[in-house]
Amino acid sequence: xxxxxxxxxxxxxxxALARRLQRDFPLTALDSADADFTRPEExxxxxxxxxxxxxxxxxxxxxxxxxxDNAEAALAVNARAPAVLAEAARGAGALLVxxxxxxxxxxxxxxxxxxxxxxxxxxxYGRSKLxxxxxxxxxxxxxxIFRTQWVYGLRGRNFLLTMQRLLRERREVRVVGDQFxxxxxxxxxxxxSAAILSGAGDDAAATLGGHSGLYNxxxxxxxxxxxxxxxxxxxxxxxxxxxxxxxxIASAEYPTRAARPAHAVLDNTRLAETFGIGLPxxxxxxxxxxxxxxx
Ligand code: NDP
Numbered sequence: 001x002x003x004x005x006x007x008x009x010x011x012x013x014x015x016a017l018a019r020r021l022q023r024d025f026p027l028t029a030l031d032s033a034d035a036d037f038t039r040p041e042e043x044x045x046x047x048x049x050x051x052x053x054x055x056x057x058x059x060x061x062x063x064x065x066x067x068x069d070n071a072e073a074a075l076a077v078n079a080r081a082p083a084v085l086a087e088a089a090r091g092a093g094a095l096l097v098x099x100x101x102x103x104x105x106x107x108x109x110x111x112x113x114x115x116x117x118x119x120x121x122x123x124x125y126g127r128s129k130l131x132x133x134x135x136x137x138x139x140x141x142x143x144x145i146f147r148t149q150w151v152y153g154l155r156g157r158n159f160l161l162t163m164q165r166l167l168r169e170r171r172e173v174r175v176v177g178d179q180f181x182x183x184x185x186x187x188x189x190x191x192x193s194a195a196i197l198s199g200a201g202d203d204a205a206a207t208l209g210g211h212s213g214l215y216n217x218x219x220x221x222x223x224x225x226x227x228x229x230x231x232x233x234x235x236x237x238x239x240x241x242x243x244x245x246x247x248x249i250a251s252a253e254y255p256t257r258a259a260r261p262a263h264a265v266l267d268n269t270r271l272a273e274t275f276g277i278g279l280p281x282x283x284x285x286x287x288x289x290x291x292x293x294x295x
Contacts, residue, residue, distance in 0.1 A: 001025045002095075002197065002204040005052035007035055007085075008059030012156045013099060013148075016190035017058055024198060028052070032059065037081035038073055047088040054197060054204045055089050056097040057082055060129070064103065065257035067125040074124050079131035086139035095142045095205040097193060100214070102149035102181060104130045107261025114267045115147070115214045123258035133214065142209030146193065146217040147266060150228070153186035154289060159225065163232045167243045177226035177248030180263045182218040185285040192217060192277050199275070211274055216266035219282040224248070231286055 001024055008014035009029035018029045028050045035046045037059055047055060061067060061077040082098055089096040103126035104119035121127045136143050152158035160183075166173045200207040223231070226248040236243050251260070272278050279285065 002053035002200070002202060003051065004028070004054045004056060004197075005047065005050040006030065006056045006058065007037075008032075008057065011058050011060070011062075012151055012153045012158060012186040013189050014058030015155065016153060016186040017056060017193060020190045020194045021197075024194070035059075037061075037077040040076060040081040040084040043081060043084045044088050047085070047092060047094075052092065052094050054095045054097060055085055056193070057085055058099060060099070061125070064123065064125045064260075067128065068123060068257045071124045071128070074128040075131065078125070078128035079135060082132035083135035083139070086136040086141045086143065089143070090139055090141035093205055095144065095208055096136060097197070098132070098136055098143065098145045099189075100133050100145050100147040101126065101129045102147065102218075102261060102264035102266055104133070104147075105261050105264045107179075107264045110263065112265045112267035113216070115216060115270055122261060125258060137214070141212075142205040143212050144196070144208060145214045146189070146271075147214060148184050148189055148217050149264060149266060150181045150183045150218075151186050151189070152183060152289070154292070159183070159228060160232060160286075160289070163229050164236065167229075167233055167236060167246075168241070170244045172245045172247060173229065174247045174249045174254070175226045175229040176251050176254050177224045178250050178262060179260055180222050180224050181265055182220065182222050183228045183282045183286065184217075184219045184279065185289045187289060188219055188279040188285050189217060192271075192279055195277055196275050213270075215271045215274065216268050217271055217279065218266045218268060219279045219285045220268070221281045221283065222265045223282065228282075231283060235286070235290055
């Protein structure tokens with residue numbers, strides 16, 4: 001199996017990837033203390049030392065609202081560092097696997113976005129991620145960019161954990177009901193990514209290089225943030241926990257520093273047709289995640 005160098009191993013996706021990949025692959029997993037993406041130039045030496053056949057980048061500046069006031073850091077981590085990794089991957093003949101976001105879209109299309117739809121990000125985070133995607137696409141490296149959304153898991157900072165806490169602490173919780181997407185469990189992203197790499201044999205860059213491209217990768221179906229919260233509340237109530245009342249509100253009633261796309265569901269057809277892979281429906285994945293599964 002290919003030697004893998006993973007960045008961002010303490011994040012939601014990175015953690016799930018590390019657990020899954022270490023079973024089958026020679027894996028070097030690095031966190032922000034090992035490799036600081038705000039100093040992209042230093043990543044070249046890190047890649048050289050590890051001599052990877054696959055570089056996986058699960059690190060990102062993901063604080064969407066803070067990015068509005070920290071554009072320089074967001075751009076370094078989300079755009080310049082991936083550009084350096086792509087250059088290093090090309091130099092080493094390695095495959096680069098990278099993750100992108102639905103926030104590259106403005107959410108006005110009215111139907112699921114395909115990989116060919118033109119991006120139009122609403123904020124700094126989306127713009128910085130888009131710049132990273134474009135740099136990788138133009139680098140000449142063998143690459144797979146998996147575009148996902150609404151990522152959650154049982155650790156880190158995410159909507160599931162926040163909602164569980166609020167539903168326990170408060171009498172009433174108000175949640176936005178007019179933004180739609182597919183909640184996507186980090187374990188499902190890791191499982192799909194690992195399955196694609198496992199199928200590639202000993203030289204992933206050679207085997208998968210011909211499929212270089214952008215692939216949407218989300219759980220199936222769609223809901224609103226309110227719908228996601230209601231599913232979480234239902235499961236807590238079914239387990240006998242006392243839970244708060246939920247109220248659906250409009251985005252206008254919950255102003256945030258960065259604007260969010262209203263309807264940015266992603267069409268996963270290309271992933272299925274190219275790799276024969278599909279992630280589970282979002283409700284099924286939620287049940288699997290809550291059952292404590294690792295992937
Ligand atoms: P997390 O926020 O959970 O983790 C991000 C990781 O990036 C952390 O391990 C963090 O390290 C690392 N990181 C942040 N800044 C730096 C830095 N300066 N140098 C090195 N590492 C750094 O992200 P997710 O797992 O949720 O996201 C994975 C990918 O999926 C990202 O590309 C993200 O853009 C994308 N994505 C995420 C979505 C979401 O809802 N979360 C939605 C759509 C796409 P540390 O913990 O040490 O700070």
